[in-house]
Amino acid sequence: MQNFSLAPDGTEYILPNEEQSKIEREEILRITEEQKKLGRKIVTVQGLGFVGCVMAVVIADAVDENGEPIYYVHGHQRPSKRSFWKVPVINTGIPPVNSSDKEVPELFERCVNQKKNFRATWHDVAYEVADVVVVDIQLDATKPAFGEAEKGYCDITHFRDGMRTLGQHIKPDCLILVETTVPPGTCQKIVKPIIEEEFIKRGINIKKNPALVAHSYERVMPGAKYVSSIRDFWRVFSGVNEQSKTLAREFLSNVLNVENFPLTELDNTNASEMAKVMENSYRATNIALTLEWARFAEKVDVDIFKVRDAIRKRKGTHDNLLRPSLGVGGYCLTKDPVLANWSMKDVFEIDDTLSVAVNSVNINDTMPTHTVDLIKEEIPELRDVNITVLGVSYLEDVGDTRHSPSFTLVRLLRENWAEVICHDVYVEFWAELETEEVHNDLDTVLKGAEVVILAVGHSAYKDIEPADLVKKCGTKPLIIDCSNFLSDEKIKQYKNLGCKMKGVGKGHIENL
Numbered sequence: 001m002q003n004f005s006l007a008p009d010g011t012e013y014i015l016p017n018e019e020q021s022k023i024e025r026e027e028i029l030r031i032t033e034e035q036k037k038l039g040r041k042i043v044t045v046q047g048l049g050f051v052g053c054v055m056a057v058v059i060a061d062a063v064d065e066n067g068e069p070i071y072y073v074h075g076h077q078r079p080s081k082r083s084f085w086k087v088p089v090i091n092t093g094i095p096p097v098n099s100s101d102k103e104v105p106e107l108f109e110r111c112v113n114q115k116k117n118f119r120a121t122w123h124d125v126a127y128e129v130a131d132v133v134v135v136d137i138q139l140d141a142t143k144p145a146f147g148e149a150e151k152g153y154c155d156i157t158h159f160r161d162g163m164r165t166l167g168q169h170i171k172p173d174c175l176i177l178v179e180t181t182v183p184p185g186t187c188q189k190i191v192k193p194i195i196e197e198e199f200i201k202r203g204i205n206i207k208k209n210p211a212l213v214a215h216s217y218e219r220v221m222p223g224a225k226y227v228s229s230i231r232d233f234w235r236v237f238s239g240v241n242e243q244s245k246t247l248a249r250e251f252l253s254n255v256l257n258v259e260n261f262p263l264t265e266l267d268n269t270n271a272s273e274m275a276k277v278m279e280n281s282y283r284a285t286n287i288a289l290t291l292e293w294a295r296f297a298e299k300v301d302v303d304i305f306k307v308r309d310a311i312r313k314r315k316g317t318h319d320n321l322l323r324p325s326l327g328v329g330g331y332c333l334t335k336d337p338v339l340a341n342w343s344m345k346d347v348f349e350i351d352d353t354l355s356v357a358v359n360s361v362n363i364n365d366t367m368p369t370h371t372v373d374l375i376k377e378e379i380p381e382l383r384d385v386n387i388t389v390l391g392v393s394y395l396e397d398v399g400d401t402r403h404s405p406s407f408t409l410v411r412l413l414r415e416n417w418a419e420v421i422c423h424d425v426y427v428e429f430w431a432e433l434e435t436e437e438v439h440n441d442l443d444t445v446l447k448g449a450e451v452v453i454l455a456v457g458h459s460a461y462k463d464i465e466p467a468d469l470v471k472k473c474g475t476k477p478l479i480i481d482c483s484n485f486l487s488d489e490k491i492k493q494y495k496n497l498g499c500k501m502k503g504v505g506k507g508h509i510e511n512l
């Protein structure tokens with residue numbers, strides 16, 4: 001049986017055994033003792049994913065008025081085969097995520113190797129020594145099928161297990177700051193009771209030591225401003241009691257740039273949790289609106305992007321109209337409206353539906369079928385057609401492929417027996433499609449392409465010149481522009497080179 005964890009670069013890291021566990025425990029206790037003597041408080045970040053790993057270094061980088069680190073940070077990553085590799089990789093000072101933000105590797109190098117106040121571990125003793133635990137583990141929502149978001153549900157078993165581990169280990173006065181996006185009601189109705197149940201088992205008097213639980217959600221954007229979107233950004237928070245609120249305010253004020261981006265405190269954690277999922281539902285709904293109108297525009301000779309620009313001139317009310325594309329992906333917008341709807345029904349037992357929010361998820365999830373339809377308008381039979389997909393991550397200039405619309409696109413094309421080859425600037429290994437090779441060399445993927453799909457708007461693709469692309473293909477491919485890549489000028493150039501052109505929301509192409 002496999003006893004190693006495979007890193008994206010192919011390196012195998014052996015999972016820790018009992019002996020190493022003993023050594024690791026001693027090491028964490030030794031480091032903690034040393035750091036406490038330096039007057040530093042101990043923070044443990046639970047979950048070193050896209051959010052947790054960068055939040056951890058932002059905390060480690062926080063300094064007091066003398067420029068000294070305020071905290072020592074243990075990053076806790078459970079030792080699963082899928083994710084354990086992050087621990088040894090981080091401990092060399094290398095981030096476990098790919099990003100176009102140069103500050104990410106700089107912070108890892110600074111905190112791990114220079115200041116030496118951040119270290120990753122898999123050992124639960126990191127919770128025993130913590131003054132604050134920041135929870136950044138995942139909590140998923142499942143949809144039975146695309147187009148059935150209203151039947152989506154949230155399996156909180158894994159999240160509950162994570163909270164139980166904390167209840168079994170933390171000191172009674174440790175603050176738990178939940179940053180995971182959770183269904184409203186989670187801190188009050190799930191986290192606090194679990195922690196106090198475990199406290200009682202440990203003989204802790206919960207009247208004297210009620211669980212200290214706060215919620216503050218991340219608005220991180222893992223692109224060019226990854227670090228800044230955590231540190232230099234507005235934060236909303238609340239707590240299950242006054243002490244939790246006070247501790248959360250103090251912690252967030254130490255770590256974030258609250259001078260320029262003041263904190264917003266809400267009445268209770270239900271409100272803070274609701275703010276997060278409503279914020280993302282708003283975004284998902286905004287995009288869904290543009291996707292529907294993009295399809296309308298295509299039928300009536302209209303460029304939806306010019307329409308959008310015209311509407312956005314109404315500053316203050318309409319300038320945040322988002323734009324259509326291949327579809328909506330990522331970990332958040334695809335699930336957060338579902339979490340909210342599930343919470344209303346299952347956590348609060350209210351007989352109602354957040355229909356606008358869940359319908360937006362349905363529209364967004366099914367959008368990649370539209371790109372397949374666009375291709376079929378020109379090439380009705382896709383069997384054995386060579387199709388090149390440029391961009392497999394869910395967003396421009398990031399390497400995150402979770403719930404990427406390109407995944408749905410590739411799956412649909414293959415169901416039509418097309419020959420699909422994929423390229424990305426940031427992705428080497430497509431975890432969701434384990435067998436899939438993602439190429440980084442344009443020459444390889446374009447050779448012989450009969451259809452080129454400009455799927456994701458990575459900056460690097462913007463420089464591709466029409467004549468160069470056509471030369472690399474050696475054909476006159478059908479070009480599908482999913483992200484408003486191409487100016488009218490470039491579209492004309494492609495047409496002059498003999499290419500057929502289509503684009504999401506670009507109904508004016510025929511007339512150019």
Ligand SMILES: NC(=O)c1ccc[n+]([C@@H]2O[C@H](COP(=O)([O-])OP(=O)(O)OC[C@H]3O[C@@H](n4cnc5c(N)ncnc54)[C@H](O)[C@@H]3O)[C@@H](O)[C@H]2O)c1
Nearest residue numbers: 047048049050051052077078083136137138162180181218
């Ligand atoms: N990715 C984003 O852009 C983003 C933005 C805002 C909010 N969020 C929210 O933040 C949360 C985390 O998201 P993410 O993208 O970092 O997820 P992720 O899946 O990348 O990371 C979660 C990590 O936690 C680890 N983990 C899970 N259970 C654990 C446990 N019990 N102990 C220790 N480690 C554990 C996993 O192995 C994984 O490495 C989610 O709720 C998400 O909705 C994400």
